[in-house]
Amino acid sequence: MNIAKKHTLLLIDDKPANLIALKSILESPDRTIITCNSGNEGLQILLKEKISLILVDVQMPEMDGYEFVEITKQHPSTASIPTLFVTAISNEDKYINKAYELGAIDFLFKPLNTEITRKKVESFLKIWDYDQELKRLNEKLVAKNGELEQFANIIAHDLKTPLNNIKSLVEFIEEEHLLDLKEEATDLFDMVKSSAMTMSKLIDDLLHYSKNVENNEGKESLNILNEVNTVIKLINPNNDIKINKLNLNHNISFQSVPFKQIIQNLLSNAIKYNDKQITEITISYDDALLQIAISDNGPGIPESQAEKIFQMFYTLGQSSRGDSGTGIGLNLVRKLAERNDAKVHFNSNYKEGSEFIISELKPA
Known part of the structure; x- marks a missing residue:
């Protein structure tokens, strides 16, 4: 056959x-x-x-x-x-x-x-499959939000269940045969668990993406300072993170949940990829240009990558803290901004770290 x-x-x-x-x-x-x-x-x-x-x-x-x-x-x-x-x-x-x-x-x-070669190839082929499936769905279901969300929920259920089972089985084997395992086998088990966790996070991000990019209703008057403070409480940064807030006490017209998601994603990236002993982030609002700037003192992003970072599944690799993203977050940020008639771009002229601009914000 x-x-x-x-x-x-x-x-x-x-x-x-x-x-x-x-x-x-x-x-x-x-x-x-x-x-x-x-x-x-x-x-x-x-x-x-x-x-x-x-x-x-x-x-x-x-x-x-x-x-x-x-x-x-x-x-x-x-x-x-x-x-x-x-x-x-x-x-x-x-x-x-x-x-x-x-x-x-x-x-x-x-x-x-x-073994490592095969595992890595299998993992990235799965990501390719998800990307292709998502592209096919976007072509077919442009006006069918409910079907897209249903598909994402099916993916989340059908894929996360076996992933959790794999992780649990590996942990069980490690516990039962800890003394019998060679160092090489332990390292391979760690790789399997890490891959399972990465794939699980990818599925969560895809699910969140599908739920948030289509809805364009429910704009309201938001106070930027209040929304930013709410996000900072959710992130709960450590003492080694300094966040400056400048001229944020202004109101804009935006969906509440997407606005928080945009701010949370940009702040989380600024923290995750920072390589300095003290992470310093500045969030400012320019009421003349109607734009928010989020800047940091991190390693920066090469100018050649300034637009690529918004592509689905595109990442800059491992962060200085050892973890890595799925390449969905910034794509989602741009989509959510566009749904609110705003724009997000990376300021390639910013030389002391990274700066993202949320522009064309409508005052309320």
């Missing part, structure tokens, strides 16, 4: 032996695997094939992996394809940061660990 091919993977490496080894690890009846020996050849393939995941070697002649990814992220048709770097280069921060800045989603280090 022939099994329908669900995913097409593109493997790029200038050494044929590496391609053979990687292909043997990833082969599956429901996958088509295309291999090529250069970045230029890979770009030609992307013009013809619908690719679910790219695995590209970093060190190649003529066009290295970094250059290849930079080109793919500049074109709308290929920008959202998840990309894994396969490399023998040291896993120093400078190499990893460069990859994340370009838009790669993760690394596989040579010599490849078969």
Whole structure:
């Protein structure tokens, strides 16, 4: 019986032996695997094939992996394809940061660990599936909010239940066989639990996204200062976080819950990705320009990523606190602002950290 091919993977490496080894690890009846020996050849393939995941070697002649990814992220048709770097280069921060800045989603280090390689590929193919399904739904259900919400609830139930079961089973095995487990097995169990938690958070974010992007009713007069104070109480920042509030005692016309969600997301990102000993955030309102600015003293965002960060599932990698996002939050922020006739953008001219602007706010 022939099994329908669900995913097409593109493997790029200038050494044929590496391609053979990687292909043997990833082969599956429901996958088509295309291999090529250069970045230029890979770009030609992307013009013809619908690719679910790219695995590209970093060190190649003529066009290295970094250059290849930079080109793919500049074109709308290929920008959202998840990309894994396969490399023998040291896993120093400078190499990893460069990859994340370009838009790669993760690394596989040579010599490849078969189990880790398979798990990572499976995880990112699942994310690709969710992205494709969401795109199909958005095309079909533009005016059918109820069906979209129903679908999201089904996803949340059907996917989170087995994920929770996996996490519970792994914890049970660890508890029952703690003394028998080797260090390598313990590390693999930790990876499984971490992947389950990441996928669970992704599902929660997708559910929240589907519930919030469609409704455009219920605007009311909001006091910016009161709303910001409410959000800060929810976030409950630590003593190492300083939040300055400037000229916020003004009223705007906005939906209450979406406004809080926008502020909470931008504040949470400013905290999560900050790399300083004391995190300092400033929230200010310009009543002449009718805009709110949220700035921080963090590491900043490369100008080349200023617009990409609003794309669905696009992330800048791991935060300085060790966790990472799902790439849904800023996309949701922009959608919620647009539903209230406002705009959100990243201020690429801000040089001391990051600054996001919520503009075209209507006074109440």
